Amino acid sequence: MRGVAALLGMLASGALAHAGPGPDPHSYADPSQFVVRHASLDLEADFDARRLHGTVELRVERVAKEATLLRLDTRGLEIQGVELGNAEGGWTPLAHQSGAADQILGQPLDIRMPAGREAAPMQTVRVRYSTRPEAAALQWLAPEQTAGRVRPFLYTQSQPIDARSWIPIQDSPGIRFTYDARIRTPAGLRALMSAARDTERSRDGEYFFVMPQAIPAYLVALAVGDLEFRPLGPRTGVYAEPAMLASASREFGDVEQMLAVAERLFGPYRWDRYDLLIMPPSFPFGGMENPRLSFITPTVIAGDRSLVSMITHEMAHSWSGNLVTNTGWNDFWLNEGITTYLERRILEGVYGARLADMERLLGLQYLDEEIATLTESGRRADTALVLDLSGRAPEEALSNIAYEKGGLFMQFLEWRLGRAAIDRFLAGYFRDFAFRGVTTPEFETYLRSRLLADHPGAVSERELQEWLHGTGLPGVVPPAPAGVFVDVERQRDDWLTGRLATRELEARQWSPQEWMRFLDTLPADLPDPRLAELDEHWAPGAAGNFEIARSWLLLAVRSDYAPAEPRLESFLVSTGRHKMIKRLYEELARTEARLAVGCRIYARARPGYHPAARQLVDGIMRNCEAVQ
Ligand code: BES
Numbered sequence: 275m276r277g278v279a280a281l282l283g284m285l286a287s288g289a290l291a292h293a294g295p296g297p298d299p300h301s302y303a304d305p306s307q308f309v310v311r312h313a314s315l316d317l318e319a320d321f322d323a324r325r326l327h328g329t330v331e332l333r334v335e336r337v338a339k340e341a342t343l344l345r346l347d348t349r350g351l352e353i354q355g356v357e358l359g360n361a362e363g364g365w366t367p368l369a370h371q372s373g374a375a376d377q378i379l380g381q382p383l384d385i386r387m388p389a390g391r392e393a394a395p396m397q398t399v400r401v402r403y404s405t406r407p408e409a410a411a412l413q414w415l416a417p418e419q420t421a422g423r424v425r426p427f428l429y430t431q432s433q434p435i436d437a438r439s440w441i442p443i444q445d446s447p448g449i450r451f452t453y454d455a456r457i458r459t460p461a462g463l464r465a466l467m468s469a470a471r472d473t474e475r476s477r478d479g480e481y482f483f484v485m486p487q488a489i490p491a492y493l494v495a496l497a498v499g500d501l502e503f504r505p506l507g508p509r510t511g512v513y514a515e516p517a518m519l520a521s522a523s524r525e526f527g528d529v530e531q532m533l534a535v536a537e538r539l540f541g542p543y544r545w546d547r548y549d550l551l552i553m554p555p556s557f558p559f560g561g562m563e564n565p566r567l568s569f570i571t572p573t574v575i576a577g578d579r580s581l582v583s584m585i586t587h588e589m590a591h592s593w594s595g596n597l598v599t600n601t602g603w604n605d606f607w608l609n610e611g612i613t614t615y616l617e618r619r620i621l622e623g624v625y626g627a628r629l630a631d632m633e634r635l636l637g638l639q640y641l642d643e644e645i646a647t648l649t650e651s652g653r654r655a656d657t658a659l660v661l662d663l664s665g666r667a668p669e670e671a672l673s674n675i676a677y678e679k680g681g682l683f684m685q686f687l688e689w690r691l692g693r694a695a696i697d698r699f700l701a702g703y704f705r706d707f708a709f710r711g712v713t714t715p716e717f718e719t720y721l722r723s724r725l726l727a728d729h730p731g732a733v734s735e736r737e738l739q740e741w742l743h744g745t746g747l748p749g750v751v752p753p754a755p756a757g758v759f760v761d762v763e764r765q766r767d768d769w770l771t772g773r774l775a776t777r778e779l780e781a782r783q784w785s786p787q788e789w790m791r792f793l794d795t796l797p798a799d800l801p802d803p804r805l806a807e808l809d810e811h812w813a814p815g816a817a818g819n820f821e822i823a824r825s826w827l828l829l830a831v832r833s834d835y836a837p838a839e840p841r842l843e844s845f846l847v848s849t850g851r852h853k854m855i856k857r858l859y860e861e862l863a864r865t866e867a868r869l870a871v872g873c874r875i876y877a878r879a880r881p882g883y884h885p886a887a888r889q890l891v892d893g894i895m896r897n898c899e900a901v902q
């Protein structure tokens with residue numbers, strides 16, 4: 275009896291839904307029944323109510339002849355009505371019902387489609403809806419949270435499964451559709467989307483977009499703010515708040531050249547334009563590869579173009595991720611690992627091997643650190659490239675493993691087979707899988723037939739399986755780039771033994787990457803006076819460079835160096851970027867003494883964070899109630 279009751283309870287809570295009707299454990303959509311081919315959005319951004327209101331018209335293809343249930347993903351949407359378009363251009367109501375809310379997946383929206391003779395192969399369904407103020411994908415910023423401090427700002431961040439919190443849609447990366455949109459905003463603001471747009475449009479409160487290339491739901495993106503445009507090259511440009519526009523266009527002056535290098539390596543750029551949008555500081559990621567318009571954190575504007583690997587990364591997603599897409603989040607490494615490899619190839623082509631090698635070495639360092647952290651916390655299984663995330667939130671895939679182990683796997687192939695062969699393989703992969711989804715087994719098959727078959731014996735089957743499915747680091751990894759950090763590491767060692775005084779460090783000549791290497795590899799038990807010397811002499815924490823500041827603050831927290839506290843506080847209050855804040859909070863949560871400081875800072879910082887960042891840090895700082 276109890277077993278049945280428990281089972282019913284699980285059904286009611288949606289826990290069994292993870293088995294999923296379709297191939298994706300993170301979506302209610304069943305693409306064997308219906309597939310969305312096109313979405314027409316008509317939305318108004320209401321800043322006072324913090325809601326989007328309007329409609330979406332979905333062009334839906336009936337895949338199974340007898341299909342009558344169209345199931346969409348939603349999360350916290352207020353559904354006001356569902357209608358079917360008829361041949362006369364009118365609309366007739368459709369029966370629909372929202373299912374129980376699942377913690378991770380949200381709510382299925384079940385729509386009864388006509389059966390029998392009325393069932394055309396293509397039909398249009400219109401959903402009238404509003405988002406809620408707390409919608410997971412949306413951050414509504416008050417004017418004080420922007421660079422200009424005068425006008426409000428709204429943006430979406432939908433990857434991995436939050437598109438459903440602002441559009442009722444089949445929210446699965448294996449399902450692609452084209453879209454168009456009409457967006458209404460208060461006068462004086464400009465709307466932008468991941469779509470074709472008119473760069474010169476006046477700010478009349480009404481904006482139109484067309485996205486002719488089919489993309490998955492997580493790549494539909496919207497931003498509204500006081501945004502100006504400046505061209506960088508014939509196909510490239512940057513949008514930013516007026517206060518940021520000049521520094522942004524200086525920082526990203528090489529973007530047109532990056533695009534040319536990427537095309538030479540991987541084949542044609544298939545999205546017409548490539549623009550950047552500089553986000554407010556609370557943007558939870560370094561960058562987000564929204565097609566035609568990468569969203570970029572302002573923390574990469576360092577004044578010296580030293581952090582542009584972020585741009586080459588998001589640009590590289592125009593091939594791996596956006597053109598060829600993982601069909602589920604278990605295969606996230608296909609998006610991010612291949613992109614990490616491409617990112618450094620583009621970097622090398624534009625800036626030379628030294629910078630690319632420094633980034634590769636830092637990547638290896640992060641990979642080692644991530645494997646150690648995951649192993650210590652009992653999550654060894656998550657150190658594999660291919661994950662099993664059924665029943666878990668896909669954000670849990672968000673570790674350095676997909677990026678750095680995935681990137682290292684590509685480098686391993688390059689080491690064994692040669693650059694020319696890898697480049698030919700990748701160009702073919704992007705051509706043959708263009709505008710399609712890919713799974714790891716499909717990638718494997720393609721890899722065997724298009725690359726490994728031509729080089730018998732170069733990579734063994736055992737090695738391949740170990741890379742894709744093994745945990746930790748494989749037995750054989752490609753040699754690390756030699757030489758680039760030798761100098762800074764020698765200075766570090768001499769400084770630690772006292773052979774070199776603090777003022778004798780040649781830190782003025784260090785690149786940010788060398789600074790990061792120096793700070794990240796110092797032991798955590800340095801006495802306060804030594805840290806104070808570094809602080810006074812070189813002020814790494816005050817650096818205009820966010821990456822150096824982060825490495826310094828992490829060292830300070832690890833070493834319980836109290837004088838850094840005010841700087842730590844202003845840092846955590848002023849940026850909401852995952853990578854910048856995650857490790858800092860993790861270290862702050864590690865001991866009781868630190869937790870008191872961490873909780874006080876988090877209480878101040880939290881209101882400014884995006885919902886996704888709040889959720890992340892809430893989890894890390896879950897013991898704050900105990901210290902209050
Ligand atoms: N697509 C990711 C961001 C992302 C991943 C958002 C998963 C939500 C879920 C983006 O391309 C990315 O990887 N950003 C990195 C920067 C990159 C240079 C490593 C980041 O935000 O730090």
Ligand code: ZN
Pocket residue numbers: 587591609610613
């Ligand atoms: Zn990425």
